[in-house]
Amino acid sequence: MTVEETKLQILGELELARSRTERLINSLSDTQLDAPYHPGVNPPLWEMGHSAFFYEVFVFKLLDGTVSYNPAMDDLWDSFHVQHRDRWRRDLFPGREDTLQYFNTVYDRVAERIRRYELTDQALYLYRYAIFHQNMHIESLIWCRQTVGYPAPPDFQGDRPAPGEGVAGDVEVPAGRWVMGMPDASEAFAAEDFAFDAEKPRFEVELPGFVISRLLVTNREFQAFVDDSGYQRPELWSFGGRQWLASAAEHPVYWRCHEGQWQARLFDRWLPLNPDAPVTHVSYWEAEAWCRWAGRRLPTEYEWEVAALGNRPGEVFQRYPWGNEAPDGSRVDMNGRSMAWNPVFDYPAGESPFGCRQMLGSVWEWTSDQFLPYDGFKVDIYPFMSTLQFGDHKVTRGGSCATTSSLIRGTYRQAYLPQRSDVFTGFRTCALR
Known part of the structure; x- marks a missing residue:
């Protein structure tokens, strides 16, 4: 596989992870997104924001030293700084529109980086790692729907x-x-x-x-x-x-x-x-x-x-x-x-x-x-x-x-x-x- 073919493959995997996550979020009502705390699973909007944050940490910071989209939110999107119960607190986190904007801004930047920059072995590894991590959280979003009793995923x-x-x-x-x-x-x-x-x-x-x-x-x-x-x-x-x-x-x-x-x-x-x-x-x-x-x-x-x-x-x-x-x-x-x-x-x-x-x-x-x-x-x-x-x-x-x-x-x-x-x-x- 050529470098360009590999880039196209990675871009396809990235876009699929983005679209599946968006569908899992947008197919829920505002009331469902504001459901009360459920132990063991994460709220859908936190899953989305955390996934975008992972790209920031393991692509942009490691490869480019880039400052995050909103440094004030870093601890809240980081699973090792915020407890499960607090992830369900709507007063701590942005709503659907702002989370989607953050999510899509990060994904657009990742896609642009893949297109423009040399595909080094380190970059390829980190892209795959972040995309695979994203897919693990897509599975978590499906668990959440089952646990809480939401409608079936799209x-x-x-x-x-x-x-x-x-x-x-x-x-x-x-x-x-x-x-x-x-x-x-x-x-x-x-x-x-x-x-x-x-x-x-x-x-x-x-x-x-x-x-x-x-x-x-x-x-x-x-x-x-x-x-x-x-x-x-x-x-x-x-x-x-x-x-x-x-x-x-x-x-x-x-x-x-x-x-x-x-x-x-x-x-x-x-x-x-x-x-x-x-x-x-x-x-x-x-x-x-x-x-x-x-x-x-x-x-x-x-x-x-x-x-x-x-x-x-x-x-x-x-x-x-x-x-x-x-x-x-x-x-x-x-x-x-x-x-x-x-x-x-x-x-x-x-x-x-x-x-x-x-x-x-x-x-x-x-x-x-x-x-x-x-x-x-x-x-x-x-x-x-x-x-x-x-x-x-x-x-x-x-x-x-x-x-x-x-x-x-x-x-x-x-x-x-x-x-x-x-x-x-x-x-x-x-x-x-």
Whole structure:
């Protein structure tokens, strides 16, 4: 790819991130933008302003030493200077019109810089970093709509683009030596190999054979646990799970039993529970208890990546279960299109080398591991991308239905506290050893 082609690609990614963010904001009323505080998620206008501020810090200040658009607002847009509760204070922040003006001014400046200036390796890296960070916050904006009960996002189509046949059961992954993660900055790699620091450096690992489910755990399977009084049986829950359970409902957070039938809330609508869709919005503790009830276990994150990608030493490394072609809607439920509402056996074209489906998109999959750095970890340009989560968060893998296509890849690691259920989390299981 030539320099000009790369610039056009980056400009396209920037414009897509801008337009998706604007649509997520402008499709809400002023009343919805002024909603009261909700713990765990950020208000939409703060998400927009914070994303623009990130470009100011990691593009303009690092590359040009430029003073920010409004230095008086820097601490308020910076997530490490303003607490979650204060982000919902409308007296601290500008309204829709002023935030949009700030947002678009910054984006226009970034686009102009890309067009006019030399595309150095550092500049390309920082553009990608800021755009990918923006896409992480697009996912956060979608969580917010689900948490608060806003209407579905503009990209939601609610269709079934890639039906599959009703496969089931487990697959066996043989013992062997496997390649994990992405190359670090000291290695030569292509622009499309961009990764966050927690995915690096690449290494090899020896694993015993294991047996993993082809499919995600479904609503039907999880309902059987609920109907079997799973939430009332302390022997199924670990100590941490029992502590969480003391303040939780006795079913997944967005379920309800209405007139004798289970329903699930999708944004602002209560719909009949789709029994074949993946169970969604469950905490690590719920996944762990279900496994104990079913006589199964969660995979380790190494097992998960091997089952998803199957990369072996000496072979061409593949970023996705199907190879290295960019993901699309025939392979992955992503970009806020179908919102994990389709059967777990759909998307057969996205199947992994071992026959596992929907390992990318649909739901972030809980693993049994704590979120810790790989050996040889180096802090990236943004020192808090991963380091604040090490030790007390659990690893999830695969992305979700709300994840942007440019972020979906088999090496991507995300960290969530085990009690989180507001994000699009689900799980698949392994047979006990």
